[in-house]
Amino acid sequence: MTERSEGTAVALTGVTKVFNAGRPDEVTALTGVDLTVGRGSFVSLIGPSGCGKSTLLRLVADLVAPTTGTVTVAGKPARAARLDQEYGIAFQQAGLFEWRTVARNVELPLELRGTGRRERRARAREMLDLVGLADFADHYPAQLSGGMQQRVAIARALAVHPPLLLMDEPFGALDEMTRERLQDELLRICASTGTSTIFVTHSIPEAVYLSDRVVVMSARPGRITEVVDVDLGPRGEATRQSEEFFAGITRVRRALRGGPAKGGVPAAAAPASPVGER
Numbered sequence: 292m293t294e295r296s297e298g299t300a301v302a303l304t305g306v307t308k309v310f311n312a313g314r315p316d317e318v319t320a321l322t323g324v325d326l327t328v329g330r331g332s333f334v335s336l337i338g339p340s341g342c343g344k345s346t347l348l349r350l351v352a353d354l355v356a357p358t359t360g361t362v363t364v365a366g367k368p369a370r371a372a373r374l375d376q377e378y379g380i381a382f383q384q385a386g387l388f389e390w391r392t393v394a395r396n397v398e399l400p401l402e403l404r405g406t407g408r409r410e411r412r413a414r415a416r417e418m419l420d421l422v423g424l425a426d427f428a429d430h431y432p433a434q435l436s437g438g439m440q441q442r443v444a445i446a447r448a449l450a451v452h453p454p455l456l457l458m459d460e461p462f463g464a465l466d467e468m469t470r471e472r473l474q475d476e477l478l479r480i481c482a483s484t485g486t487s488t489i490f491v492t493h494s495i496p497e498a499v500y501l502s503d504r505v506v507v508m509s510a511r512p513g514r515i516t517e518v519v520d521v522d523l524g525p526r527g528e529a530t531r532q533s534e535e536f537f538a539g540i541t542r543v544r545r546a547l548r549g550g551p552a553k554g555g556v557p558a559a560a561a562p563a564s565p566v567g568e569r
């Protein structure tokens with residue numbers, strides 16, 4: 292699926308996250324999380340509501356700090372990686388600025404970086420081409436469908452050519468057909484750019500279809516209970532009908548229920564092999 296190169300994109304070691312520590316509303320969102328994501332790989336996080344998936348993503352993005360443990364991105368501390376724009380983010384709400392055209396939304400991270408106008412324009416055009424929206428560069432977000440807005444958000448996340456893409460239920464609000472089309476587009480984009488991806492979803496089929504590995508988490512306090520390897524080869528329409536795809540879905544479903552996921556790796560045995568590295 293993706294072109295893999297050596298190395299680790301993301302590493303979390305002994306990570307715990309406690310919100311409101313010492314207060315009556317203290318919440319342990321994550322405990323004992325060890326996770327490494329191989330460069331160029333696609334990893335999904337799945338688990339019951341409130342198990343800490345978004346928190347894990349936010350730790351990688353340096354939007355919250357771990358209570359214990361370390362988070363490194365591209366071999367550097369998460370904070371340094373954020374300042375160096377080592378990753379792009381796309382959330383469920385596309386989060387576009389209504390008063391900016393599509394192209395100027397995509398240019399925004401480049402503007403923040405101080406990139407010159409000419410290069411910004413060229414890069415935005417390139418990214419919009421990639422997501423199939425070149426003809427909509429001068430439109431405003433309100434003139435686009437939800438799926439198109441989500442593609443703009445992906446183009447914006449990729450505009451600085453980040454080696455890592457963090458996505459939190461980006462397709463959650465879309466109809467099934469649009470969702471499947473965007474899944475295929477995302478895989479194509481990741482393959483052509485060599486981007487590593489961490490993808491939060493509630494959909495088992497989506498996690499299996501997209502991922503090299505599916506990280507299964509338990510209810511609060513969130514921990515990784517299982518890492519399920521997926522090996523479906525190049526994805527396409529036939530994949531969605533294949534026995535292997537359904538077998539993958541069954542494995543993840545079992546892991547989520549706490550039973551043994553045949554072919555899955557219990558988390559305790561997993562750290563030796565970085566997630567997504569082959």
Ligand SMILES: Nc1ncnc2c1ncn2[C@@H]1O[C@H](COP(=O)(O)OP(=O)(O)OP(=O)(O)O)[C@@H](O)[C@H]1O
Nearest residue numbers: 310311318320339340341342343344345346347511
């Ligand atoms: N800033 C915060 N302050 C206090 N508690 C928080 C904060 N952010 C998250 N939490 C708590 O941490 C736990 C994990 O939340 P998180 O959003 O990471 O879960 P999730 O798995 O992404 O949930 P969902 O699938 O419903 O989106 C929840 O109990 C949540 O209430």
